[in-house]
Amino acid sequence: MSRIDVNKTYKLFIGGAFPRSESGRVYEIKGANKKFIANPSLASRKDLRDAVVAAKSAHPGWANATAFNRGQILYRIAEIMEGRSEQFVDEICALEGVTNKVAKSQVEAAIDTWVWYSGWCDKLSSVTGSLNQVSGPFYNFTSPESLGVVAIFAESKPSLLGVVRTLAPVLAGGNSAVLIASENYPLPAITLSEALATSDVPSGVVNILTGKSAELAPWVGSHMEIDGVDVAGLSKKQEEELKLVGADNLKRIFRFNLDNHPERILSFMEQKTVWHPIGI
């Protein structure tokens, strides 16, 4: 008799741990060949709130780490993913029904995305900050600072790259993240969380939920501890509804159309200007 595979249980990633949904709910994911793959968690409002608590408490440590250190950790994620690339390729093939070659190039692009953003961490204030020539005896400078907790609705396809190109810039800017994986293609996000857990990313800096965007979006919109949202995976209508409730704490809500662009980092940062007199 041939060996029986040991299948993975796909769980949430909150505060560095892998819990099931507190709601006890799961939903079924089938592959491109219509065969059962997994029962990932169907995250609830409470799971979202737990994720935000974890993200909020992890934020100061991550934001106050040196930019060089953050850059190294982002690079470390690329290293760990490289070692697991076969697993990502298999998963993408099964889910998306693409060829091995197509899946491989997606995984490579995702890894290279981490490398690209890794290099940005300690160059942001040089490139986007300024020393301002004010009319008076003052030293005056502007530099970017992280926003806080950013929620991300990942695109559905490409299933892995869609997660990485939204998550990496948020982390590069020193924010912590609550990422809601796409409803139909959530598995690479969870596998990514296993890479994150072993990449020196501090617990709680990244939290990943699986489930239904439509269910979670209104709670993301009204949560007062979420400071920004990337709505990549939401429909136009969901985006509008989220903006309406998000106005309650003036969330910074964006959708981007270019990959690998510093605007993706800077949109979730604040510019701080400091004045100090010059004199004896």
Add this chain to the structure above:
Amino acid sequence: MSGFEYASAPESKAIANIASSYGLFINGKFVEPKKGKSFTTINPATEELLSKIAYADKLDIDLAVKSARTAFTKVWSKMPAKERGKYLYRIARIMQERAREFAVVETLDNGKPIRESRDTDIPLAAAHFFYHAGWADKLEYAGVGSKPKPVGVVGQIIPWNFPLLMLAWKIAPALAAGNTVVLKPAETTPLTALLFAQVCQQAGLPDGVVNIVTGDGITGAALVNHPDINKIAFTGSTEVGKAIARSISATKKSATLELGGKAANLVFDDAAIDEAVEGIVNGIFFNQGHVCCAGSRLLLQENIADEVLEKLKKRMSLIRVGDPMDKNTDLGAINSKEQLNRIHEISNTGDTEGANRWSPECKLPSKGFWYPPTIFTGVSQSHRIAREEIFGPVLSVLTFRTPAEGIEKANNTMYGLSAGIWSDKGSKVLWAAKQLKAGVIWSNTFNKFDPASPFGGYKESGWGREGGRHGLAGYLTSDAKAAK
């Protein structure tokens, strides 16, 4: 009081030339509003009528937006950038030439001391045009890509606390970036904006590039909701800012919002106390406290609190409250009856919630709207006077023991516009500046503004920056943001 008394040194009203009525400035001309409605503007220091102002409704807004759109597509966006810049230089120069007239009109309409309108508002407004004029033909170096494009037609709504200066903050970068504008001044302070319209005429600015529509909140809402506006730039209350964010949530409009604040002004025990006291006074009593970034929460390190308060009270008794047109006046009139009522309403909760009120003896004029410089001690973080923006000459004093506690209290607010730090230790200043969640940090100074210095808030103090390269970027489109 013993010693020398100040003789009055009034500025003359003669230079003002305020007309008995003003129309709307649309497409380069002053026109009557379609429905012929109007409202009045008064001098808040005397309650005397200054002028009758046209009231713009939906129909007028539509005309103004159409004229701005035509000017954008046919003239302003096609003009060589260096020529666009020259118009802004012209405007800056004419504002400098007419600075005294602007200062007098501003003080009459707003109630702020002539010393402030003369030395701060008007020179800074002209400087904003001069600074941005130079950007017009250098946009590709502004850090938003090699082919920056203007946003289009911008609707701009400004408050009454710095009428001309806020107009300059809005119009100068918008025009430099190649946009055209429809601007609505505040209901109680429309006059310098209308004077500015005359400056545009003198500068030969093409018709429709700047349109000024006067009115109230309903006029502003009509502007925000006009379908052919590409961007809203608003300065005002957080409440209205959120309403704007909601009303554009299902549109392609972008927005910059400069909203409220409740700035902490932290005095550490190694601060130069006398300088700090001057900074505290400037922080809260500048412009009658009608400043979104006012240092309205004073946080004193406990071991120096008594000394600072004693010196602060002594300094406050020297504040001269009264006729804004007197060049010696420090604290002028509250801008409106409505605002005075609001200051009374929130400040009175300081008394009922158990804080201790103190004001120096001062005679307030019998006519007009006045509030004495006031401090509350024994304030706790949950008091309304520690949480809500009073927008008046009222200071809430709290204390802290350790620097970490000071930062925690400073950041305990939904706002994040500005903060102050007083300390003689460089490393402590930079540490505190890093910890404070605010867009503008003044260390060992307060309430400084400059066209080259970005201004704007964290959290519920708004979206985006104004001033400097970062402010300019808000009037240019980025290629990375999704075309919606």
